[in-house]
Amino acid sequence: MQAAANNVFRALADPTRRAIFEELTRRGEQTVHALTRYAGVSQPAVSKHLTVLKRAKLVRHRHEGRETHYRAQPDALAPIVDWLDHYGAFWRERFDRLESLLERMEP
């Protein structure tokens, strides 16, 4: 799997982060406060999750006054679309290896 896909998968492997990301895709830009209310975990926890999402380029933020606003960057999901291709290549290569192993094995 390519590195970009790894990052995205890893960022979204956590259910709370998926929930936050989904909420942002559904409702558009939101403040950390609003997201904290929604996620039902502490604000530091939400901030941590947002940092991971940001690193995977899944969200962007901007400051406005004292508030930080986050919005989803759905384009960053594109590598996930490729995951099947990667798994497909992986398995085809393994099928080739299986074939050569079968050739070498005793009948």
Added chain:
Amino acid sequence: MSESGNDSGKDSTRSNPAEGVRTLVIERVFPHPPEKIWRALTEGQLLQEWLMKNDFQPAVGHQFSFRAMPVPGWSGVIECKVLVVDHLRKLSYSWGTLGLDSVVQWTLTPAEGGTHLRMEQSGFGPDREANYKGAKYGWQRFIGNLEHVLDELV
């Protein structure tokens, strides 16, 4: 996860469009009897030679792992559990890595001059994440929604 394989054109690969990103099927006819292929699929040492290091046992419920070379962002460990062992016919195990649960199913069918081997990987299968830590958002649901998001991107 691996170097891209050379596409020999021998396989038929397809994904079910209705399933979106969820199912991968690879099929090939090998000029070998099912017994031999079954051994390659179920004997840990042989399995390691073509797939990955493992502690597989052909026993339903057995938990094992495949271990590939770790890369940044991926431990290289795939956590598995044997689901079906139908001697010489069918073998299936769960395949969990990077928080994604899928199921790998092998089906062997006698074919002219050999054996037809079919591998089906259904991604985001039984979603155990929904059952622990009070997590409400499983991959299945997420991917379902994701497909809408992706549709809008195209």
